[in-house]
Amino acid sequence: MKGEHAARSEGLACSGHQESPERKRHDLGYLPFLVRRDGVWLYRGTPIKRKAMLCMFGSMLTRDEKGAYLLRSPFETGYIEVEDVPFLAVELDWSGCGKMQRLCFRTNMDEVVVAGPDHPIRTEWDMPPEACPESCPPYIRLREGDGRFPLEARLSRPVWYELAALAEPGTCKGVPCMGVWSCGCFFPLARQTSGTDCDA
Template sequence: MNDAIRGTSEAMGGGAATGGQVTPGVKSAPVGGRPPRVPFECGDLPFLIKRDGTWMYRGSPIGRKELVCLFASVLQREADGSFWLQTPAERGRIEVEDAPFVAVELDWTGVGRQQTLTLRTNVDQLVTAGAEHPIRIAHDLLTCEPTPYLHVRPGRGRLPIEARIGRAVYYELVALAEPHVVHGRRMLGVWSCNCFFPLGELPPGEDGCGCTE
């Protein structure tokens, strides 16, 4: 393993990937009332997260999933939208092509308002869509193609850390979609934890049969 990657991993201290779940390191309380240590800023780090969720270091993919999970556990997003890896000692900015994670699997129970959608990311995070983890749709300005995203965890500002929902999972969501009226507009979307997430507007001319308020 490259020494730089190993050093970054070791600097993360208590973080560990066990059983497919990431357990971030726990920071010790300040001693004697001293303020917590401010991480040293390293500037730009040679990391890139590609659109498909692949983590790259100096142009080469990081092959060890447990290491990727460890890095993912200390990923932060600043208010300006930039992404950083931050340990108790150091922090550095990294490049992200789209969203840092990809939702690769969907599990659901129940129907309608009682339906629960749980998505698994490429780093084995399990996220249940709901009020604190909404699903949103973005559209390409040129092609108008939809790209769905899932809120994974908050960032430091209003911009969250998200997972792009993979195409296969998106098709599963479409198969579960049902009509519903949102602010007077007839939408097609999915329910999870009593929250409705629109996937798209019903085309003009649809009779809206089955839509609920």
């Protein structure tokens, strides 16, 4: 709890008021935050366990034009270290089938997105298995950053297995693959030896 209190008091000043156009944010440089690959947020090496605080920091997170992660409040901004991506997709709900299927993901920060044109699923599906020893987990885009680098959530292993169970044959860029549909978009997950056109 001491670490969480310090994160709140020493970290970014938070306010419900909108930023004044005339006010410039104070640059704090690098903040002592680390987001581990397993989704645990650390402040000065101590895990932050309060969900409300995690959700608050998560809502303030963005990426700059070079892809670095930073926390931004109306008054201050500071960079943090992220080992992979800052969020995990921990729950999958789906409805419909085929092109009419909708895949709804909930993150460990309780952010909910539906895979589709604005929230694509990204995988290194076309890589040989030996080039990706951790089986290249899928990611889903949550929101845009300041430049071309978005904020993403990595699918947790149980969610990944659920998603794989929904896969069906298709093609992407002329390559036969297994993938999933959501909101009219086909997202490839892995190569296959043969497939049918998917209009992707």
